[in-house]
Amino acid sequence: MSTTPPQPSLFGGDAPVPQPDAASSPAAKPAPAKPEPVKAAQPVATPGAKPSAMTAEGYGAEAIEVLEGLEPVRKRPGMYIGGTDEKAMHHLFAEVLDNAMDEAVAGHAKAIWVELDAEGYLSVRDDGRGIPVDLHPKYPGKSALEVVMTVLHSGGKFSGKAYETSGGLHGVGVSVVNALSERLEVTVWRDGFEWQQVFSRGLSQGPIQQIAPSKKRGTRERFKPDEEIFGVGAHFKPARLYRMAKAKAYLFRGVQIHWKCDPSQITDHTPPEDRFYFPNGLADYLAERVQETETVTDIFSGRVERQGEAGAVEWAVTWSGAGFGEFDGFTQSYCNTIPTPDGGTHEAGLRAALTRSLKAYADMTGDKRGGIITAEDVVAQAGVVISVFIKNPEFQGQTKDRLSSSEAQRLVEKALADPFDHWLISSPKQADRLLQFVVERAEDRLKKRKDKEVQRASATRKLRLPGKLADCARQDATGTELFIVEGDSAGGSAKQARNRNTQAILPLRGKILNIASATADKAKSNQELSDLGLALGVQPGARFKEDDLRYERVVIMTDADVDGAHIASLLITYFYRTMPSMIRNGHLYLAMPPLYRISHGTKIIYAKDDAHRLEILEKEFKGKKPEIGRFKGLGEMMPAQLKETTMDPKTRTLARVTLPENESDIEDLVETLMGRKPELRFKYIQQNAEFVGDDLDV
Ligand SMILES: Nc1ncnc2c1ncn2[C@@H]1O[C@H](COP(=O)(O)OP(=O)(O)OP(=O)(O)O)[C@@H](O)[C@H]1O
Numbered sequence: 001m002s003t004t005p006p007q008p009s010l011f012g013g014d015a016p017v018p019q020p021d022a023a024s025s026p027a028a029k030p031a032p033a034k035p036e037p038v039k040a041a042q043p044v045a046t047p048g049a050k051p052s053a054m055t056a057e058g059y060g061a062e063a064i065e066v067l068e069g070l071e072p073v074r075k076r077p078g079m080y081i082g083g084t085d086e087k088a089m090h091h092l093f094a095e096v097l098d099n100a101m102d103e104a105v106a107g108h109a110k111a112i113w114v115e116l117d118a119e120g121y122l123s124v125r126d127d128g129r130g131i132p133v134d135l136h137p138k139y140p141g142k143s144a145l146e147v148v149m150t151v152l153h154s155g156g157k158f159s160g161k162a163y164e165t166s167g168g169l170h171g172v173g174v175s176v177v178n179a180l181s182e183r184l185e186v187t188v189w190r191d192g193f194e195w196q197q198v199f200s201r202g203l204s205q206g207p208i209q210q211i212a213p214s215k216k217r218g219t220r221e222r223f224k225p226d227e228e229i230f231g232v233g234a235h236f237k238p239a240r241l242y243r244m245a246k247a248k249a250y251l252f253r254g255v256q257i258h259w260k261c262d263p264s265q266i267t268d269h270t271p272p273e274d275r276f277y278f279p280n281g282l283a284d285y286l287a288e289r290v291q292e293t294e295t296v297t298d299i300f301s302g303r304v305e306r307q308g309e310a311g312a313v314e315w316a317v318t319w320s321g322a323g324f325g326e327f328d329g330f331t332q333s334y335c336n337t338i339p340t341p342d343g344g345t346h347e348a349g350l351r352a353a354l355t356r357s358l359k360a361y362a363d364m365t366g367d368k369r370g371g372i373i374t375a376e377d378v379v380a381q382a383g384v385v386i387s388v389f390i391k392n393p394e395f396q397g398q399t400k401d402r403l404s405s406s407e408a409q410r411l412v413e414k415a416l417a418d419p420f421d422h423w424l425i426s427s428p429k430q431a432d433r434l435l436q437f438v439v440e441r442a443e444d445r446l447k448k449r450k451d452k453e454v455q456r457a458s459a460t461r462k463l464r465l466p467g468k469l470a471d472c473a474r475q476d477a478t479g480t481e482l483f484i485v486e487g488d489s490a491g492g493s494a495k496q497a498r499n500r501n502t503q504a505i506l507p508l509r510g511k512i513l514n515i516a517s518a519t520a521d522k523a524k525s526n527q528e529l530s531d532l533g534l535a536l537g538v539q540p541g542a543r544f545k546e547d548d549l550r551y552e553r554v555v556i557m558t559d560a561d562v563d564g565a566h567i568a569s570l571l572i573t574y575f576y577r578t579m580p581s582m583i584r585n586g587h588l589y590l591a592m593p594p595l596y597r598i599s600h601g602t603k604i605i606y607a608k609d610d611a612h613r614l615e616i617l618e619k620e621f622k623g624k625k626p627e628i629g630r631f632k633g634l635g636e637m638m639p640a641q642l643k644e645t646t647m648d649p650k651t652r653t654l655a656r657v658t659l660p661e662n663e664s665d666i667e668d669l670v671e672t673l674m675g676r677k678p679e680l681r682f683k684y685i686q687q688n689a690e691f692v693g694d695d696l697d698v
């Protein structure tokens with residue numbers, strides 16, 4: 001039942017309370033010095049203003065209405081049944097069925113008859129005490145039945161005297177059904193007679209009538225939802241009613257629910273007649289639900305009645321690795337036979353009990369892995385049905401979708417603890433299987449969390465890419481290159497010359513720190529180096545992980561001169577010192593930009609150094625006077641030239657940086673690279689870089 005009367009708490013939250021705009025309404029202004037008797041409804045006359053202007057916005061006291069009787073229900077059905085759609089309409093059935101169930105749970109009814117007839121009327125009858133028909137002391141001339149049907153918040157479930165653990169709470173349900181029915185006939189068998197009263201859209205169509213003597217007991221409501229509310233043609237769906245009625249029967253083993261439906265109403269496989277009776281309650285339900293499912297364990301089920309007080313807990317649980325139909329796991333919970341789809345304290349109690357016992361079992365059998373188990377691991381792939389019966393249940397919010405009585409948690413936890421311990425111990429094979437199953441879930445969860453953390457970490461690194469990096473479009477590192485260039489002007493040319501898809505450019509400003517002589521702290525705080533780390537996606541030192549590399553190759557592209565060689569050697573040293581596997585595993589390269597451009601007519605050849613220039617002049621331009629240009633730096637080259645000579649994998653030359661075979665020579669290398677003689681460095685790079693044919697896939 002989700003019918004809850006409007007509650008003050010509705011207006012307590014974030015939603016602003018609609019209020020008259022006191023400031024702009026003269027009538028509502030606080031009276032000055034001399035207080036006058038309040039006649040708020042009569043606007044104070046203001047010269048030049050028509051009386052109606054006082055309520056110019058159409059909003060004065062006369063705008064405040066009080067809805068009488070069942071009007072509010074018809075005006076705002078959503079408030080009471082959650083809408084006016086098919087689901088909401090079927091909720092009318094739930095209300096009436098719940099009342100009959102309450103009568104059964106209270107021990108007064110044994111059977112309920114549900115029938116959808118040829119006219120589309122639905123009737124629900126029980127053999128309980130019957131709604132009282134005598135005159136109500138507070139409503140002269142009205143029977144208690146009429147009060148119950150036409151007055152919101154009227155009912156016998158407030159004090160707990162007539163019902164102990166009822167689903168009914170608010171005294172609203174059946175009045176709402178009445179308000180939203182085109183016609184509703186109530187028949188009561190009670191006090192030796194059959195009584196009847198008829199209503200339409202919440203209004204009685206005459207006083208209660210004594211029809212005839214009868215020995216029967218019980219109540220029957222026969223009604224048809226109002227098309228004015230639910231739309232023309234709205235009608236009950238047999239399959240849905242059938243399912244709802246059947247689900248109810250599992251929840252109380254002391255009741256039989258008889259189902260009947262006129263065949264003219266049936267359009268599917270719903271049986272026209274059936275009887276629901278489940279002496280094993282929830283265990284029956286779960287058994288039926290998992291009959292085609294391979295489960296890890298048998299069904300763990302039970303029922304515990306509260307000692308000395310009204311109240312009970314009933315449950316059935318099993319686990320399946322294959323999942324239950326479309327779900328990995330499910331939990332269905334009920335309080336006083338009311339479904340609580342949003343869970344609540346009873347579910348929390350069950351989780352706590354199952355988890356604690358299973359952990360205790362792991363402990364007892366010396367299985368340390370019990371320590372990582374959480375409640376989520378225990379229930380995520382479990383099929384759980386739990387039903388509690390308690391006095392004065394508290395539900396959260398506007399609907400009864402979530403149980404909030406803290407008492408329910410304690411009750412359930414206590415009720416399940418011993419039986420579950422016992423169940424585990426009495427069948428160790430099954431218990432071990434379950435423990436193993438749950439531990440696997442926990443390990444899965446931990447692994448997933450770790451993967452997520454890694455993903456998140458790399459995502460934040462991505463977000464924090466240095467601003468001057470011109471990244472490539474390709475996300476995957478395979479086939480991508482990062483060009484580290486010297487200064488912004490070279491960076492600008494390189495950006496134009498690159499293949500945006502696979503080539504990224506990181507200009508470094510000024511000379512990078514001489515890492516060979518810097519302290520670790522200094523190296524860390526060096527902006528250019530930390531930008532480089534961010535761009536590469538790796539951390540220098542012990543935390544370097546090759547898998548983090550955002551590019552397959554790193555290409556140092558500096559001018560083809562002594563200064564350029566210096567910067568290149570600084571970078572090589574930095575990589576060698578902080579992430580040697582960059583070099584060892586062949587990720588580090590040197591670009592080989594030309595130093596000269598030699599042309600004659602349409603013939604253009606680039607030379608990478610002086611020796612190369614002489615060789616070219618001799619071979620290609622013998623006897624001619626070609627034009628020879630010397631590039632001052634990369635920044636001077638046209639992007640197209642830079643592309644052709646240095647960056648385009650089809651035409652360029654790259655040198656792979658390698659380490660000397662003999663690792664003991666490495667320190668010499670560093671000395672050579674970092675020492676004081678720049679010519680040595682240059683020469684070293686010229687001689688030792690390993691030129692590679694560019695057959696890498698780009
Ligand atoms: N089948 C029934 N047998 C006996 N009494 C009934 C039956 N149906 C309704 N009543 C009486 O009518 C009262 C009003 O019912 P109604 O459904 O409006 O409210 P409720 O069940 O008390 O609370 P809720 O609004 O939560 O359903 C009940 O409290 C009960 O006293």
Ligand SMILES: [Mg+2]
Pocket residue numbers: 001095098099167168169172173174
């Ligand atoms: Mg009710």
Ligand SMILES: [Mg+2]
Pocket residue numbers: 147148149150151152153154155171172173174175
């Ligand atoms: Mg009522």
